[in-house]
Amino acid sequence: MSKSAIYPGSFDPFTLGHLDIVQRALKIFDKIYIAIGENRSKTNLFTPKERKLQIEEIFQDNPAITVVIFDDLLVDFARQVNVFTVIRGLRAVSDFEYEFLMASTNRAMEQEIESVFFMTSDRYSFLSSSIVKEVASKNTSYLSHFVTPNVEKALCGKFRLM
Numbered sequence: 001m002s003k004s005a006i007y008p009g010s011f012d013p014f015t016l017g018h019l020d021i022v023q024r025a026l027k028i029f030d031k032i033y034i035a036i037g038e039n040r041s042k043t044n045l046f047t048p049k050e051r052k053l054q055i056e057e058i059f060q061d062n063p064a065i066t067v068v069i070f071d072d073l074l075v076d077f078a079r080q081v082n083v084f085t086v087i088r089g090l091r092a093v094s095d096f097e098y099e100f101l102m103a104s105t106n107r108a109m110e111q112e113i114e115s116v117f118f119m120t121s122d123r124y125s126f127l128s129s130s131i132v133k134e135v136a137s138k139n140t141s142y143l144s145h146f147v148t149p150n151v152e153k154a155l156c157g158k159f160r161l162m
């Protein structure tokens, strides 16, 4: 039986930390929907469409990955695609409280939903999209430590530093 899951996030931009989580999850799931949602409490650099194209480029050779944009609640999107397993990444204890809250809220709305957490590699445990944006706004020389080459290029373009 094929096992599918949804990996939701803002991915603004998609980092090597996100990639690490997807690679781990692919050991368990046959199909993953990377679902780009708007986190309204965060300021975005890239439009959802730009992010979708960037992530699609990263996984262009992997048919197990489908990239989608969703504007509804995650539970509504889960019902739409009939996939009720949600992947999230955990970096540090500080992620736990928010993730616990989100997982509990989703389950309160849809009992079928199960959240699965993957721990990132140590080397990405500090990495966040916000940090990447902060670094990129000042100096783009270090971006290859944090993002894939296509995202690096897009960041350079946004900050007009290349």
Ligand code: ADP
Pocket (backbone or CB within 6 Å): 008, 009, 010, 011, 012, 015, 016, 017, 018, 020, 021, 039, 042, 087, 088, 089, 090, 091, 095, 119, 120, 121, 124, 125, 126, 127, 128, 129
């Ligand atoms: P959101 O706004 O939904 O938190 P993010 O794009 O910031 O979206 O993160 C999506 C998911 O990926 C979250 O579960 C987050 O904890 C996880 N994540 C982000 N960065 C990393 C990283 N460096 N290592 C592991 N997981 C990460």
